[in-house]
Amino acid sequence: MERLFETRPWIRVGGVLLALLVGYGVVELALRSGWIGRYGENVLMAIGINVLLAVSLHVILGLAGQFSIGQAGFLAVGAYTSAVVTTRLDMPFELALLAAVVVSVLMGLLVGLPTLRLRGDYLAIATLGFAEIVRISLLNIDYVGGAAGMQLPHLTTWTHLFLSLVLVFTLVLTFTHSAYGRATLAVREDEIAAEAVGISPTFVKVFAFALGAGIAGLAGGLYAHTFYVIQPVDFGFLKSFEILVFVVLGGIGSLSGATLAAVLLTILSTYLQQFPEIRMILYSVALILIMLFRPQGLLGDREFGDLLSVFRPKKEAGVR
């Protein structure tokens, strides 16, 4: 099988495309036939959006090793930007999503350029501070409804979500395996060593930060037009914490881990919706226990592909 893929790479690409198309079609059919239903659709949307958020932090924390705990700030920027574009400016939703991404990336640059010179802990506080500044500002701008927030039409469809996911995953995977991606990993592992071989840590970190911000902004646009109403209170520290839990629980540095954790935890929290305290207690206890006994997260920095390779014979057995 491995030989086959190596000689004919289009088979693998074709297989992936086919699987994606089938996956999209099945869900679309299930939605149209009413088999999934309104409630199920909301859960589906929540899962997809949380996966995007997990990926956005994965890029910043997992790949670049920068401890950002203000991801909700970018989510808010994306949500409010897209909301203003659709409701105040009466532009199409797709344009609103694009605007959400652009503004979030700009915000990422604005925050990232000065603060990424800081060491780990200080960056964490600075990003948290940024998210708080965004939230407090939104609270005080009457144009976007202040504390009452904004009422929005339901525009996000499965197609939007699906295309966003495909786009983001393609982008992040391509980035990870590109020269820039490897430079980013090098900075994560050892900033001084990376600088010694000619990598600019600041450039790499700011790039990853802006990319992560853009993805969170996209998620914000989708989020805003899924749940009818957005309020500043939705984008507090709690939301940033939830996103952090996805990445930390799944495995810092593992895209599959972050995705898996986002899916599982979204389903779990849907079931625990009536008991928010218990949900948060479980979240925090899980976080503490995992950090104590498995600080690298459930999957570590492995991906699903690596797990499968356990079942394959090792090519270089005996060679050490």
Next chain:
Amino acid sequence: MDMWLQQLLNAISLGAIYALIALGYTMVYGIIKLINFAHGDVFMVGAFLGYYAMLLVDGTPLGANPLMKLLVALLVAMIGSTLLGVTIERVAYRRLRNSPRLAALTTAIGVSFLLEYGTIYLRGSQGAQPEAYPTLFTAHLDLFGATLKMDALVILVTSFVLMVVLQFIVQNTQTGRAMRAVSFDMDAARLMGISVDRTISITFALGSALGGAAGVVYGLYYTSIDPFMGLLPGLKAFIAAVVGGIGSIPGAMVGGFLIGLLETGVSALGFSLFRDAVAFIVLILILLVRPEGIFGEHVREKV
């Protein structure tokens, strides 16, 4: 004139509270390089313990005298917070002392949420609802046209006494010397026969005790407490510690008063809605211009 004097008095009271919390951050950061995110919630638990202690002594002879009542509340809050802080260090942080900073910081965030939602859960039906703090002192002092509320005076005296005691412990006792040694070089201190674990526990105990006391005076000052009250004051106190130069005890005090002054000033100028954002802007500016803080360079002594 008297308006500004009034604002200054408010600023000093508020600053004293921030300074008390900031001491806990700065001591812990100075010794194990961890932003103890849960410290703000230890402060919250302290406020609740003090509240329940006051409820308990109501009706007894002890509760009749406001000063005795305050002392009981402070004592209970400080003892409770001390136990809590030491337990947190023992259970959640000790194992992670040699792990990546990220793991410890994440754990601290986890502990913070556990304390918040644990409190909500334990309070049962009231849950996250705020609780009205009892008023102990109603007397006023007229001071050049400004009123100095008795509460504010109590806050100042309490904070001042605690800070002097802390400074004495750190500078003049065997334990204080051990703390300074561990913060300077943990391994060398261990080689010199200092019990590092014990010293770190004591640091957490002292910091948490101050945090608990701050919770009680905060309750007196704002007359309302709730399970999430630790988050913002905690962060602002951390910023105060950074502004003053993290690891430095005088720095934390100065930083606390500066943040209190700034916040009151912003409110007085009519931007009270942005009050909570100002501290963060200051943090980012300080980190860019002088990351070591005000006392970071000159005062080499760390806790």
